[in-house]
Amino acid sequence: MSESRLYGAVAEFQTPEDLLEAARAMRQRGFTHMDACTPFPVHGINEALGIRRSPLGWLALVAGCAGCAGALLLQWWTGAVSYPLAIGGKPLFAFEPSIPITFEATVLLAAFATVAGMLALNGLPRLYHPLFQHQRFQRVTDDAFALVVEASDPKFHATETPALLRNLGAADAQLVEEGD
Amino acid sequence: MADLAIRQPIPLDPPLVEGNRTYADITNDVARLTERKPPRAWYIAIAISGTFALILLGMLTHLVATGIGVWGNNQPVGWAWDITDFVFWVGIGHAGTLISAILFLFRQRWRTSINRAAEAMTIFAVICAGIFPLFHTGRPWRAYWLFPLPNFDLNMWQNFRSPLMWDVFAVSTYFTVSLMFWYVGLIPDLATMRDRAATPWRQRIFGALSLGWRGSARHWNHYEKAYLILAGLSTPLVLSVHSIVSFDFAVSVVPGWHTTIFPPYFVAGAIFSGFAMVITLMILVRKVYKIEHLLTMNHLENMCKVLLATGCIVSYSYAVEFFTAFFSGNPYERFVFVNRVAGPYAWAIWTMFACNVFVPQLFWFKRFRRSVPAMLAISILVNVGMWFERFNIIVTSLHRDYLPSSWGYFIPTWVDVLTFAGSIGLFLTLFLLFMRFLPAVAMSEVKGVLPVPAKAVRQ
Numbered sequence: 001m002s003e004s005r006l007y008g009a010v011a012e013f014q015t016p017e018d019l020l021e022a023a024r025a026m027r028q029r030g031f032t033h034m035d036a037c038t039p040f041p042v043h044g045i046n047e048a049l050g051i052r053r054s055p056l057g058w059l060a061l062v063a064g065c066a067g068c069a070g071a072l073l074l075q076w077w078t079g080a081v082s083y084p085l086a087i088g089g090k091p092l093f094a095f096e097p098s099i100p101i102t103f104e105a106t107v108l109l110a111a112f113a114t115v116a117g118m119l120a121l122n123g124l125p126r127l128y129h130p131l132f133q134h135q136r137f138q139r140v141t142d143d144a145f146a147l148v149v150e151a152s153d154p155k156f157h158a159t160e161t162p163a164l165l166r167n168l169g170a171a172d173a174q175l176v177e178e179g180d
Numbered sequence: 181m182a183d184l185a186i187r188q189p190i191p192l193d194p195p196l197v198e199g200n201r202t203y204a205d206i207t208n209d210v211a212r213l214t215e216r217k218p219p220r221a222w223y224i225a226i227a228i229s230g231t232f233a234l235i236l237l238g239m240l241t242h243l244v245a246t247g248i249g250v251w252g253n254n255q256p257v258g259w260a261w262d263i264t265d266f267v268f269w270v271g272i273g274h275a276g277t278l279i280s281a282i283l284f285l286f287r288q289r290w291r292t293s294i295n296r297a298a299e300a301m302t303i304f305a306v307i308c309a310g311i312f313p314l315f316h317t318g319r320p321w322r323a324y325w326l327f328p329l330p331n332f333d334l335n336m337w338q339n340f341r342s343p344l345m346w347d348v349f350a351v352s353t354y355f356t357v358s359l360m361f362w363y364v365g366l367i368p369d370l371a372t373m374r375d376r377a378a379t380p381w382r383q384r385i386f387g388a389l390s391l392g393w394r395g396s397a398r399h400w401n402h403y404e405k406a407y408l409i410l411a412g413l414s415t416p417l418v419l420s421v422h423s424i425v426s427f428d429f430a431v432s433v434v435p436g437w438h439t440t441i442f443p444p445y446f447v448a449g450a451i452f453s454g455f456a457m458v459i460t461l462m463i464l465v466r467k468v469y470k471i472e473h474l475l476t477m478n479h480l481e482n483m484c485k486v487l488l489a490t491g492c493i494v495s496y497s498y499a500v501e502f503f504t505a506f507f508s509g510n511p512y513e514r515f516v517f518v519n520r521v522a523g524p525y526a527w528a529i530w531t532m533f534a535c536n537v538f539v540p541q542l543f544w545f546k547r548f549r550r551s552v553p554a555m556l557a558i559s560i561l562v563n564v565g566m567w568f569e570r571f572n573i574i575v576t577s578l579h580r581d582y583l584p585s586s587w588g589y590f591i592p593t594w595v596d597v598l599t600f601a602g603s604i605g606l607f608l609t610l611f612l613l614f615m616r617f618l619p620a621v622a623m624s625e626v627k628g629v630l631p632v633p634a635k636a637v638r639q
Contacts, residue, residue: 035396035397035398036396036397037394037395037396037397038395038397038400039203039207039368039372039395039623039624039627040368040400040624040625040627040628041400041403041404041628042397042400045397045400046397046401049397051397051398051401053401053405054401054402054404054405054406056402056405056406056409057405057409060409060413074328074340075340078328078337078338078340079337079339079340079341082337083336083337085336085339087339087341090341097340097341098340100343100346100349100350100420100424100427101340101345101346101349103416103420104346104349104350104353104417104420105349105353107353107357107413107416107417107420108353108356108357110409110413111356111357111360111361111409111410111413111414112360114406114409114410114413115360115363115364115406115410117402117406118364118402118403118405118406119391121402122396122398122399122402122403124391124392124393124399125391125392126391126392127387127392128392129392129394131394132394137375137394138375138376139375140394140395141368141371141372141374141375141376141393141394141395142203142204142207142372142375142376143202143203143204143207143627148396
């Protein structure tokens with residue numbers, strides 16, 4: 001029976017404003033390995049926790065360009081090289097009639113990349129996370145706002161950190177173990 | 181711009197959610213709909229719609245077993261009810277994307293109560309739409325020939341210069357992107373369902389569907405970006421889809437079809453009919469499920485205004501069509517339009533004018549915009565009118581073209597009629613199942629627009 005390692009401390013707040021206040025205060029005290037779990041996006045939390053903006057836009061741009069180039073290549077190669085089909089004296093390949101399919105392929109690939117990229121960057125899908133062990137964690141998808149301080153934080157202390165969180169107005173602050 | 185923090189103050193007057201609800205109230209109000217036994221009306225509704233969905237199955241089986249001759253389309257009217265139904269259903273889908281993407285980009289925050297159900301409606305409408313061209317091909321099991329897959333039984337490639345191929349790409353992209361957009365929007369709510377699941381099976385199913393979502397700030401950061409990009413992609417996509425559907429007609433040389441106003445005219449018509457369908461469904465949903473505080477009278481009034489605006493654009497397009505026919509000096513083009521208002525199908529175009537041009541004008545009056553029976557009647561009439569619009573475009577243009585010796589009069593068969601009725605049954609069945617099993621209102625989004633910071637009263 002191995003001793004389970006500590007994942008971190010979870011503090012529960014009742015409003016987004018309280019959560020933001022506490023997050024800012026913790027960051028001022030030098031905590032860096034923090035996260036917040038909320039039922040809806042709380043604005044300002046990224047700045048308070050030092051989360052950088054998502055690079056998803058670039059991913060979508062690259063995938064969109066690939067879709068655009070791929071569709072043009074497909075229409076040119078199939079129509080003008082692999083199986084030339086003369087219809088009504090029209091050119092075998094021209095940009096104008098290729099626009100609709102090129103546009104659709106651009107959108108399709110960019111959308112795929114956005115969704116796949118969002119899931120990948122979030123590490124989803126995943127079956128298990130230590131926070132799911134926490135008794136009160138279920139409420140963060142309902143009406144609670146949780147601030148998580150990970151045990152990997154250099155300033156983390158198993159007794160002092162929860163106490164500090166309680167001082168900052170947390171209704172509840174508990175330790176969560178890593179689990180198996 | 182790092183997130184969607186371009187937050188405008190949440191309008192407090194009138195509030196987007198009525199009745200001083202807290203965050204937990206919203207969760208309860210929405211999640212309970214799927215956790216309790218549904219109201220009696222739900223069982224009655226699904227019994228009826230399910231019967232029609234089975235009729236659709238029967239009709240399609242009959243068609244595959246016999247051949248597409250069971251439909252009434254033949255020379256000179258080679259496209260008839262099937263393509264009318266296709267355009268009708270694709271058009272209905274457009275309102276869902278408009279609400280979820282375009283109103284999102286314009287920061288119309290009232291959309292949060294209706295976007296989930298409207299997006300579901302889009303997906304189900306596109307499913308119904310897809311059935312018609314698929315079976316019109318006659319051999320639906322060869323449908324993969326429409327995609328550029330290397331195949332050895334054909335040994336040739338698709339003709340990408342054909343608008344019908346553009347249509348395949350447009351509609352399939354539209355369906356895929358709408359489905360992804362809808363699912364991404366559902367993930368946080370599926371996690372809510374997982375966390376309040378009362379039985380192990382519910383927990384497992386919603387656990388798997390929510391993909392391990394835990395509402396982390398890092399999740400939300402990427403999520404909101406993804407949502408913004410998808411909205412940005414869906415906006416031109418939805419405009420392109422009905423434009424491309426209109427190319428099926430506009431790129432041909434049939435009088436009455438070969439006209440440049442078709443793309444914007446089709447898009448406006450699509451949004452018009454789609455909003456009518458959203459109004460019809462929302463009225464029924466809020467009544468049956470008693471969620472009038474979430475889907476408020478203000479939401480309905482806003483949608484009536486959109487209906488009025490798009491109705492006016494559609495009326496203008498009709499006027500332009502007639503003017504262009506007159507102004508072109510082309511005798512065939514002129515004949516088609518005279519034939520439409522005074523020929524054998526005149527009853528159809530006058531039905532269309534009555535439903536699409538005159539009836540929506542009632543929404544200039546606040547009394548009609550805030551009366552549920554009036555809205556229900558008008559929204560249903562608009563969809564009748566919009567079905568006839570497509571019927572007019574397709575059938576009256578084809579039945580009398582250049583050669584009087586090949587003129588004819590199209591009469592639908594019973595299979596045409598029952599297939600269309602069956603597609604309505606399938607649409608409603610899917611919608612009722614959605615209402616029963618998935619959160620029908622976007623909880624995480626509604627919580628973000630609650631008028632009073634709920635629970636702000638701290639002990």
